[in-house]
Amino acid sequence: GAGTGFDDPAPEPDLRECPKTFMKNMVPGSEYFVLSGDTVTTPYTSNIELIPKIFRLSGASSDTVYLGLDVLKEGANSRRILLVITNPQGGGGGQLQNTYVERRAITQGYQVHVMSFTPPDVALPNHEGQIFLNEIVELTGGTFFAGTPSSTACVNLARDLRVQYMIGYHSTNAEKDGKWRRLSVKLNPQDDGVKLKALIRRGYYAAKEPR
Numbered sequence: 001g002a003g004t005g006f007d008d009p010a011p012e013p014d015l016r017e018c019p020k021t022f023m024k025n026m027v028p029g030s031e032y033f034v035l036s037g038d039t040v041t042t043p044y045t046s047n048i049e050l051i052p053k054i055f056r057l058s059g060a061s062s063d064t065v066y067l068g069l070d071v072l073k074e075g076a077n078s079r080r081i082l083l084v085i086t087n088p089q090g091g092g093g094g095q096l097q098n099t100y101v102e103r104r105a106i107t108q109g110y111q112v113h114v115m116s117f118t119p120p121d122v123a124l125p126n127h128e129g130q131i132f133l134n135e136i137v138e139l140t141g142g143t144f145f146a147g148t149p150s151s152t153a154c155v156n157l158a159r160d161l162r163v164q165y166m167i168g169y170h171s172t173n174a175e176k177d178g179k180w181r182r183l184s185v186k187l188n189p190q191d192d193g194v195k196l197k198a199l200i201r202r203g204y205y206a207a208k209e210p211r
Contacts, residue, residue, distance in 0.1 A: 016053065017151055018085055018115065018117075018149070018151060018153075018154040019032075019034065019051050019083075019085065019154075020048055020051045021151045021154045021155055021158075022083065022154040022155070022157065022158045023048045023051065023158075024048060024158075025154075025155050025158035025159055025162070026158045026161065026162065027162055029046050030046060030077070031044050031045060031046045031075065031076060031077065032044070032045070032046075032048075032051075033045075033071055034051060034052065035064065035067060035068050035071060037064060038063060038064065038067055040071060044074065044075065044076070060084045060085075060086040060090045060091065060114075060133070061090075061091070061092060061093045061094030061129075062091070062094030062095075062096045062097070062098050062100075062101045062132065063094040063095055063096050064084075064094070065082070065084060065094075065101055065105070065112070065133075065136060066094075066096050066100075066101045066104060068082045068084070069082060069101075069104055069105055069108055069110065069112075072108070072110050073108070079166070080110050081110060081111045081112070081113060081142070081161065082110055082111070082112045082113070083113050083114075083115070083157075084112065084113070084114045084115070084133065085115045085117070086114065086115070086116055086117075086133070087116065087117060087118070088116060088118055088125030088126065088130065088146075089125065089126045089129065090114075090116055090126065090129055090130065090133060091126060091128070091129025091130050091131070091132040091133040092126040092128055092129030092132070093129070098132045098135070101136070102132075102135060102136060102139055103205075105136050105139055105140050106139055106140070106201070106203070106204060106205060107205065109140075109201065109204070110140060111140050111141050111142040111199070112136045112137055112140045112142040113137065113142040113143045113144075113145075113157060114133045114134070114136070114137055114142070114143070114144045114145065115145050115153060115154065115157075116130060116133065116144070116145065116146040116147075117147070117148065117149045117150075118146070118147065118148055118149075130146070138202055139201065139202050139203075140201055141199040141200045141201045141202075142199065143157060143160075143199065145157070164199070167185075171206075173206070175206065176206060176207045176208055176209045177206055177208070177209075178205055178206055178207070178208035179205070179206055180203055180204075180205055180206075181203050181204055181205070181206055182202065182203040183200055183201055183202065183203050183204065184200075185198045185200045
């Protein structure tokens with residue numbers, strides 16, 4: 001996963017501890033990296049003690065998300081997610097167009113999860129930026145949390161990811177036209193009353209014939 005950092009003075013303890021709390025509740029041995037702005041401050045490792053205790057909390061721009069997706073390509077595990085920890089000003093201010101980053105996220109197929117924490121006395125949110133981050137989440141089948149700093153939210157996300165399983169399919173449409181194809185998954189009610197939730201990508205682009 002990847003997170004942003006923290007401004008001085010350090011924010012609420014729940015927010016400061018979120019990255020480490022998240023990794024402690026993931027599958028043992030899971031690797032991670034930390035990205036702050038446009039810099040990888042902690043390269044891939046499974047040692048959660050190397051997660052910084054204090055670093056800058058900034059609004060994750062489109063550039064940050066793009067860089068995080070790019071670093072994910074180097075991961076050793078077949079299943080990879082990008083965790084963006086940001087504030088209500090997150091999502092704006094990048095040089096890259098949002099649509100370009102969104103297409104990259106769709107093409108790579110990795111889930112993007114966003115934690116948008118609102119510390120006390122925060123400025124007004126960047127609505128356009130938050131819409132961009134929420135759009136990335138929906139396109140990739142991730143989750144979006146918006147609220148006050150909470151280590152519980154980080155724990156719950158990690159535990160949810162641990163009990164997920166992935167499904168796939170082969171399309172009956174063999175055309176390599178590069179067009180957008182929408183996905184839909186329906187869940188049948190369980191006899192025992194257990195509620196299931198499907199986190200799915202909104203769709204994908206078909207392959208193109210080489211020119």
